Amino acid sequence: MTNRTLVVTGGHGILGRAVVEAALAQGLNVALIDHAAGKAPDGALEIGGVDLTDAGATGAAIAKVVERFGGIDALLNIAGGFVWQTTDDAHPAWDRMFALNLTTALNASRAALPHLKASAEGRIVNVGANGALKAAAGMGAYGASKSAVHRLTEALAEELKSTSVTVNAVLPSILDTPQNRADMPDANPANWVQPSDLAEVMLFLASPASRAMTGALVPVTGRV
Template sequence: MQRNEIDLSGRVAVVTGGASGIGLAVTRRFLGSAAQVAVWDVGDVPSDLPGEVLRDRVDVTDLAAVEAATARVVDRLGGVDILVNAAGIADGTWVVQDYPPETWHRELAVNLTGVFHTCRTAIPHMLAGGYGRIVNVSSMAAKDGSPNQAGYVASKAGVLALTRTIAREVAEANIAVNAVTPTLFDTPLFRDWESRTPPEVSQWAASRVPMKRIGRPDEAAAMIAWMASEECSFTTGMTFDLSGGRAVW
């Protein structure tokens, strides 16, 4: 199938969680769109990517590590134009009264505080360059809840609120800040969650997708590529659903 390629030539993009799942699909799509890409992940980045990638092992919960990684991107690639926050975890499979506090804090640290750290660090470079696009990966669960996932859902809901807040702060600076809310997608994160979740819960979640299938990472990457481009010039603070119809059913 021929696709309409997004032009990201001359742009420098940072993709967190870019070693797998939606983040990896975004990395591939950006490289195919001629962007320079820095991938931040705590895991190994695949070696077969179609282009030159600045690989960096970064824990987004560590502000000092994020600041150091940003400095390396600016030094090597010249700036930061695009930030995609795709790093995330979903460790909780308990009802609230049994939810381990350490799991709650870890999910908020990675999924929400990590986004705060990367945005806080990247935005000054976007302001200096007079251009920026930020895409934060949230979840449909942030909108309608999901049992046994209190930490994940709360952290992803926080991402939506943070997205709207930052968008208002930089609206006059040619920096667009938006979010996507994927439903079930064929990613390692989903497969791990599915393996630890009671069958009735995963079946309930799947039944809520009217298209009767889970999403493909490349489908998310296609939307994110447009959101990261100059063509997304008058939309900010918005949430784009990747739900297979779940958002309106």
């Protein structure tokens, strides 16, 4: 997979950082795009301060990646957000969840598509959610937005079957993160998904070896 260029949105988050570090370890060219600014791991191109809910800003960021590396081979849409909220909450988060989880993936995919189609093995890997398959209480807004990511994955995969580009999504359950440990102190995090393990699955889907898969929604659920 050397000389392939990956774009990772949400690259400063815990999962994003795990993917960036694993990709660099594989010798890939890596560009990290995030709303936040920060220090990227050595060897990665960092493009911070990008509002991925804005199509123009997203397109400009993708253009910077192409200017640096000459093309894009894979897009990993990790940028997103989560909220637990019942439907009668006084401040509904539905619009915000759709903006953070669906619009960011849509804008990045649209901006990257011309370059992915030019790759011999173009890839889009989205992050859905196992919890969106059947939403529990308080998961309506988040689950609906991630379900929309699932439908985007399936539709785009069908639309691109005549090209080199495949589109798949991972559906993780609970990730082992400091925030989740704090929110669920009585749970056993040994049963959760390690970000590094999910990163490996995503990098397989971003690789030429996954060429026979498209439109797949891949559960990555640990032992929950």
